[in-house]
Amino acid sequence: MSRNKELLSKIGLRLDGRRANELRRIRCKLGVFTEPDGSAYIEQGLTKVLAAVYGPHQVRGQRSKAQHDGALVNCQFSMAVFSTGERKRRPRGDRKSTELSMHLQQALLAAIKTELYPWSQIDVYVEVLHADGGIYPACVNAATLALIDAGIPLKEYVCACTASLANNDVPMLDISHQEEAIGGPTLTVAALPMSGKIVLMEMSQRFHLDHLPKVLEKALQGCKDVKNILDEAVRLHVQDVGSSTGWVIKN
Amino acid sequence: MSKKIHIRLANHRVNSSVAVYSRVPKIFTPGEIITPQNEFMRGHGTYEEDGNLKSSVAGVREQVNNLISIRPLKSRYNGEVGDVVVGRITEVQQKRWKIDTNSRLDSVLLLSSVNLPGGELRRRSVEDEHMMRQYLQEGDLISAEVQSVYSDGSLSLHTRSLKYGKLGQGVLLKVFPSLVKRSKTHFHNLPVGASVILGNNGFIWICPTIVNSEDSVGGFIQNLEEVIPRQQRETIARLRNCILSLTQSKMLVFDTSILYAYEESLKYEICELLQPEAMVDVALLTQQRLCMLEE
Numbered sequence: 189m190s191r192n193k194e195l196l197s198k199i200g201l202r203l204d205g206r207r208a209n210e211l212r213r214i215r216c217k218l219g220v221f222t223e224p225d226g227s228a229y230i231e232q233g234l235t236k237v238l239a240a241v242y243g244p245h246q247v248r249g250q251r252s253k254a255q256h257d258g259a260l261v262n263c264q265f266s267m268a269v270f271s272t273g274e275r276k277r278r279p280r281g282d283r284k285s286t287e288l289s290m291h292l293q294q295a296l297l298a299a300i301k302t303e304l305y306p307w308s309q310i311d312v313y314v315e316v317l318h319a320d321g322g323i324y325p326a327c328v329n330a331a332t333l334a335l336i337d338a339g340i341p342l343k344e345y346v347c348a349c350t351a352s353l354a355n356n357d358v359p360m361l362d363i364s365h366q367e368e369a370i371g372g373p374t375l376t377v378a379a380l381p382m383s384g385k386i387v388l389m390e391m392s393q394r395f396h397l398d399h400l401p402k403v404l405e406k407a408l409q410g411c412k413d414v415k416n417i418l419d420e421a422v423r424l425h426v427q428d429v430g431s432s433t434g435w436v437i438k439n
Numbered sequence: 440m441s442k443k444i445h446i447r448l449a450n451h452r453v454n455s456s457v458a459v460y461s462r463v464p465k466i467f468t469p470g471e472i473i474t475p476q477n478e479f480m481r482g483h484g485t486y487e488e489d490g491n492l493k494s495s496v497a498g499v500r501e502q503v504n505n506l507i508s509i510r511p512l513k514s515r516y517n518g519e520v521g522d523v524v525v526g527r528i529t530e531v532q533q534k535r536w537k538i539d540t541n542s543r544l545d546s547v548l549l550l551s552s553v554n555l556p557g558g559e560l561r562r563r564s565v566e567d568e569h570m571m572r573q574y575l576q577e578g579d580l581i582s583a584e585v586q587s588v589y590s591d592g593s594l595s596l597h598t599r600s601l602k603y604g605k606l607g608q609g610v611l612l613k614v615f616p617s618l619v620k621r622s623k624t625h626f627h628n629l630p631v632g633a634s635v636i637l638g639n640n641g642f643i644w645i646c647p648t649i650v651n652s653e654d655s656v657g658g659f660i661q662n663l664e665e666v667i668p669r670q671q672r673e674t675i676a677r678l679r680n681c682i683l684s685l686t687q688s689k690m691l692v693f694d695t696s697i698l699y700a701y702e703e704s705l706k707y708e709i710c711e712l713l714q715p716e717a718m719v720d721v722a723l724l725t726q727q728r729l730c731m732l733e734e
Contacts, residue, residue, distance in 0.1 A: 197493050219513075222615075222686070224515070224686075225513070225514075227513060228470025243515075243543070244515060244543040245515070245543060245544075245675075246539075246543075246544050267470065270732065297471075301495055305543055306591060307544060307591065308543050308544060334727070336468070336496070336497050337511050337513065338513065338514070339496055339497075339498075339511030339512070339514030340514075340516075341468070341469075341484060341486075341495035341496050342469040342494070342495055342496070343469070343470065343486070343493075344469050344490060344493075345469060345470060363522055363617075378719075380470075382470045416498070419468050422497050423466050423468060423497075425497075426466045426468075426497050426498065426512055427458075427463055427466060428458050428689075429458075429512050429513070429689045430463070430464075430466075430499065430512055431458035431459055431461070431463065431616070432456060432457055432458045432459075432688060432689035432690055433512070433618065433689055433690065434459070435499065435647045435689055436460075436462060
């Protein structure tokens with residue numbers, strides 16, 4: 189099964205017509221809700237994710253969790269029942285979503301300047317509306333946008349991207365669900381693209397160690413490309429909101 | 440009773456932007472270098488790395504002498520002494536109430552900084568401590584003023600004036616704190632027959648006109664028996680929808696903008712004001728009138 193379909197055709201096109209180093213189309217929107225402090229919506233190809241950020245606010249519930257030296261970052265990942273091919277109830281606390289929540293928290297903690305908010309808590313909720321490969325990267329990117337919308341200080345953007353290795357050992361960017369299913373190895377990288385720091389790296393299946401540097405380089409390049417797209421969206425959003433309020437300088 | 444429910448497709452969504460693109464200042468985004476020199480002091484929204492001053496939020500630059508800060512367009516409420524806030528009691532503790540003011544930590548209202556019935560100089564006895572829950576209990580809304588800011592950023596409030604105190608009948612509206620314009624007074628008796636309290640923290644309270652002649656013992660009296668006439672309630676509902684349409688289009692909320700929006704909204708029924716087209720229309724007309732006012 190694994191090799192009867194080729195990930196990359198002879199003329200260098202993938203199943204959905206992209207080249208090996210092309211991302212899927214990214215469309216995003218900030219400030220989609222009014223109730224949370226910050227929110228964002230992102231589409232990467234057909235993968236669609238909503239993110240909402242509440243906080244920083246007083247720690248509610250288990251007050252013993254509050255930290256004197258920084259904010260508590262609480263991430264909650266969930267998938268809509270209609271997000272995949274087969275309709276399936278996904279309880280909140282199943283193993284996959286718990287794992288993704290923890291990975292998301294790890295990536296966001298690297299960027300958020302938590303030390304500015306002692307005794308507080310920041311809640312990040314992400315909901316996958318349509319899963320078509322690269323769920324985790326889309327969640328990280330959406331959460332970053334939502335945090336920026338909420339005005340929470342970040343060291344820099346945290347972006348994520350996947351990469352894989354096609355036949356004839358060509359590295360390939362931003363894997364879709366179809367390509368995942370055919371069965372290439374997938375390397376997921378979350379990084380701080382400006383400083384080039386990797387905050388999370390995960391791999392499913394395996395390839396030879398010799399290929400790792402070039403696949404990794406590809407994934408990091410992908411993160412940088414994603415960052416540029418997000419940056420542009422943020423600038424447009426700030427410009428739009430600022431022009432409506434008339435750029436009031438606080439008096 | 441049947442209700443019309445509109446479910447729109449994404450491409451039928453109304454763009455609520457009423458932006459006037461005149462001059463756009465430089466926008467900074469997280470991680471962007473503001474200046475390579477380190478002779479400047481770093482303010483809010485900035486941090487220093489490798490000798491560079493970098494931005495940590497998306498917003499515009501503000502400089503006071505050597506102090507550079509980046510102001511995000513939206514954030515939690517950052518209290519300042521003298522601000523008027525509207526808040527909700529979350530907890531009753533020893534000699535203090537904890538109040539949710541949309542700030543990053545709950546604010547405190549000390550028993551010693553409220554006006555108890557019986558005059559200024561009344562001693563606060565143990566009985567008063569036992570009576571605290573009868574004055575204010577969890578879930579009550581109050582208006583107050585920021586007395587001081589603690590070192591960890593939480594606020595201390597006071598209600599030592601007759602205009603502050605417990606809120607009775609009315610409507611609470613939550614907007615983003617950055618959309619409430621700072622002005623000399625945040626209590627407005629609007630000529631259309633309602634009062635609004637524009638809390639600096641983004642909580643807006645709309646209630647029937649406050650009669651000042653009311654014998655004033657300090658605000659712990661809540662008259663829930665009195666029936667507000669329908670006409671007044673309609674005014675309040677209309678005001679709420681007007682403020683909602685202003686904030687939907689990210690316009691500033693202050694007395695003039697509310698009044699203009701109210702006047703522009705009169706051609707719509709109150710319930711029609713919740714439709715996106717009407718909201719944008721009201722916001723747009725208000726924006727135009729405000730622009731004319733400036734010129």
